Amino acid sequence: MRATIKDVARSAGVSPSTVSLVLNNRPASISGETRGRVLRAASELRYRPNQLAAGLVTKKTRTFGLIVPDIENCFHASYCEQIERCAHREGYSTLIRIAQNDPNKTVRYLRDFEDRGVDGAILTSTMFERPEDTNLCLEAIDELRIPTMLTDRVPPERVPGAVMPNDFLGGYLAAKHLLGLGHRRIGCVTGKLFIENCRERLRGLQAALWEFGVPFDPALVREADFQFSGDFDQLSYLLGKNATAVFCFNDTIAYGILRQMRNYSLRVPDDLSLVGFDDLVFSDLTEPPLTTLSYPVEAMAAAVVEGLLRKIEGKPDAGAKTVFDPVLKVKGSTRRLG
Known part of the structure; x- marks a missing residue:
């Protein structure tokens, strides 16, 4: 059976209230010898507090x-x-x-x-x-x-x-990086755009385009799913729109684009520059390593x-x-x- 506070008190030769004071480290005039006796008894009996019972008293369950x-x-x-x-x-x-x-x-x-x-x-x-x-x-x-x-x-x-x-800043930084490298046809594979985070990333991209004097082309935006489904049909569409770079709204989407490029015998970044988002562990394991946005x-x-x-x-x-x-x-x- 599970040891109770009364078992600890009986073993240490003290009252249950003394055991409670010691185990909860509450200030009280209890000698060091008594504290040691209580702690030894609790250890020997493998006593663990009953959190449910404690919650009834403190109104907190931790x-x-x-x-x-x-x-x-x-x-x-x-x-x-x-x-x-x-x-x-x-x-x-x-x-x-x-x-x-x-x-x-x-x-x-x-x-x-x-x-x-x-x-x-x-x-x-x-x-x-x-x-x-x-x-x-x-x-x-x-x-x-x-x-x-x-x-x-x-x-x-x-x-x-x-x-x-700050997803607006994330979209802005990704687009500014690609624009600074000379890209003007930047494809964008988003998550579901009912999600505010995705809309903010898209607004950030649009702000960077405006700053560089590049018109926003909605035909370069493709909505996808953040989850890995294995069904990535975005690449051929964006290549058909003459995209030279693709900004993916998470690393999982970027990984799918990277895999699809191998199927077309295309190389990153020689044939297409690619940026992800989230800095997942595999972003360092892809070949080449994936440029991405990282949150703390x-x-x-x-x-x-x-x-x-x-x-x-x-x-x-x-x-x-x-x-x-x-x-x-x-x-x-x-x-x-x-």
Whole structure:
């Protein structure tokens, strides 16, 4: 049977309240000898606190709920892992739920978190293709009686208080890099454009084109899926539009373009310059290594956890927005024209 606080007290020859004071490291006039006796007894009995019982007393479970849209998208998987690590460092466990981009699942998981008494919830996506689905999710958040933090894919009206990537800057930096190399026919393979992050990256690209005096050609924009599906038919279309470079809105799409180029016996960057987004681990393993945009994922995760803790503690600036800028990592997949 699992040891209880009474078992530890009996073994150490003290009261249960003394055991509680020692194990919770609370200030009290307890001798060093007594503390040592309690700690030895707890170790010998392999005592572990009953978090459920403690939660009934403190009204806290030291648990966060985390909802991610999917983990096939490597960025989401990495971000999820970093958030869990940051929460662990703060002494919190994390309940992770994968919503599979389903608003009804998202709402159900939110209500389950509340029923389980989590101290707060983190959502890495609250945007869906149909506006009514996004509204369904946002209404469920508003009805929650627990603090929540939104991050990554966030509707514009909910950006205050969120931890956000600066996707406009990412699109701008990618396009400016290619324009600076002499490219003027820049193809663009986006994610789903109902996602605000994708629209911001496209706006950033348009801003760089305007700065260089290059007209924006919507025929060079192709909408795709962020997930790896193995079905990449974008390359032949963009080559037919005389694209000399392609900016992909994540590294997974760029990897698909790179693979398709091999099927056509084309080479990067000799025949086409290529830029990705997210700086996933395989961006250094492709041949050539992929030029890409990188976000400080660990710092973003730490900001999300810190923001949620501040909300839990009722800090006055808990609604402040935090924005993280990407860095362009120039590797071997782009070249100067001419």
